[in-house]
Amino acid sequence: MTTALQQQVFALDARYNAHRAPQSPNFRTLYIRRRSQLLREANSRSTEKWKQYLKIRSQLLQQRYGNLKLEHSSVSGSLASLGNQSNEKSGIGSTPSGSVVPTKNAEASKALVGGTTIGENYAFVGVHHIFDQHTQAVTMIKFANNDKSRLCCSSLDHTLSICDVSSNPPSVISILRGHTSAVSGFDWSVNNDSIVSCSLDGTAKVWKVEDYSCLRTLNDPNNAQILCCIFQPTNNNLILTGNNKGELRIANVSTGRFLKNVCKIGGQVLSIASDTNGHVFWVGNDKGEIFSVFCELNGSLTRTKKISLPTSCWVTSLSYRAWISREGRNPLLLVNATDSSVYIFSVLNYEGYLGLKRKFQNRHQRYTVRSTFCPIMSFREGACVVTGSEDGCIYFIDIERIGSKSVVNTLQGHSSAVLGISFNYDESLLATSDLQGLVIIWKKGNFSQK
Template identity: 60%
Template structure:
């Protein structure tokens, strides 16, 4: 129960964050990240949380002079009295007549607070910061540590992972994680960045210490099946969700090193996973062109809820969830890479993870495991950006608000083979990309004039 109250306190602050330090969007971003960390550290009784939320709400309204948009009481757990607390959720705004993702007319005043840079100016990645070549086979995935500008992890089909420092002088490989006997298919940082979990075709999950580089635990798939993806449960990092080659989604207990008895049978090969921020809904992509949503509670129970066909007999190689694309476009979205030469955007339409198609863009993708990402910083600027790799060796910056034939506003050309994975650091100053030949390129953003 305390976790639910913590989420409500964070949601309350998030609603008012746009009014803080209106001339400093970077400060607002750092504030809300630190606020989330502090709330997780607080220990209060439910009654104390209720009083805290009431007082905090009054102070914020007095400080910023704007009412709080609170939902009805339909979300209050049945064991609470209806007068105790109103639970807050982020709901999507009503779409305009033109059906745009970003309500641009209503956002003019908000954008004035953060300057008039266009989306192309804001994502003008033009120079190479550094190139890493420590891997001898394709680098399947790159990902920066949470809330960290510098540390980057890379996984490879050569069976190793590497942790790199990209901001040191010069950038360097801090440690190599060696232990898998076959290619590493996926990995995830823990919330505190002290652990990395990796999945492999050798049928194991390995848990690594980031500091020492040692393998702390090895978890074997119950059916000795190749593991193709893994993801920490966002609210409970003691749980790790995995997808295997046989179509089973399972949850492993990190502390015990054992898989839980329950599993979710999806079918096909599980190629990608994505959670919502609260760890309740998980989306699963397979090699049949399907996205399956499932409900996952904090104890690790899985229940399949919805299924959508993206395209017959294609691979869903990447799924990314974003609660808000920008501060003015609050529809929860799923970004999808599909091996029918497409990058798709779906809107989350209900509490069971149902999806509705919103945009589709052409992207060269037939054979390899191509990944994409949302840009991490929400802003009031015109447009909303995603970045994807491609089998033509390019990295594409796409404004998902524009029509497909005019959506690409920046292209990076530096790889000589298919680009498999892309990822930003948290402040968007650097972009990492990896390719089929094992190269990792760190791109730097041009400083605005």
């Protein structure tokens, strides 16, 4: 209970921090980091004292700054112009469409999480660290594969950064410079020895993680803005990119050239995801369309199926996950869209056909908000996904529950739209990034196993 109240105090400070010293962003960052440190050290207070402190601090801040509503700052650069200007208001909710979790009695999966409840599994209650190395919005964050400590961030400030969250204190290892415009996305190779990044400057760059040097620069053949990229999972010498001219392309890292084969998607290609074997890719655009694309061994791309969301909107994030246990059936595709929705689709066959399983409401109408599956998909009471939101909150959603009960945890600490989100592999840390360039590392609460 005390830890939850500490989080509420931190969220209150973070909300008002955007209005403190508006001309001094560095001061605001130092202030909120110090507040986080002080709150972590103040564990001796009783629950009643924390309640009283929260009430008094809320009153003082309201007297000083007024009763604020969460406001979003504008984003500079080309990514800002890709928004949906709808004013529809929404909250978190869900619409059932068949069972998602294959069985309620999956013993193998229960053992992975120590027999705890869903709420306990995802009780991220404390701030581990706050990074502020980027001067503009952090568009995407991602932990290295099967890694607890290395985190990569991309930003509108034209750079990427590599962080070590396990060092004491956590530190920025390297800043990757070379793009001349906003970095829209990136991906780690399977063995984490390289990173591919893409930018609105029309290039994709391959970085060597050993010394963080630029190994290769790939130029889009049509000089288009590259909006998303991903390694071919089974052949990291190949990279798939999506651009603002509706093209899905494959590049060869060794030759530094794009293959002649082009898959026409239409609109602007905003997001890409792949199955485990790299046979099927899913591609989302700015028209509310998701395409299944089959990738052959020679790099040839073939569209197999298209589904359209109920409204013409942006598909800003796609994430694939197969059930971790043999008790599972169909893999799932997680989708964020600017119609204020998070969708869960079942992957029905080897060609990537999709069937809608769930739809949840989320505040998402304008920015490239992302979501992710929790790495350990327990079947005890359901499975969880975590999504950013334009109201500055991070929502943990049990995809098997209905209505408002689907939200099993909410983190409040950002004072602007939450864009990026990533777990490390054992779920001990969660990283989130926002429109103002802050990256918050959250730590999981400690619960005794049942």
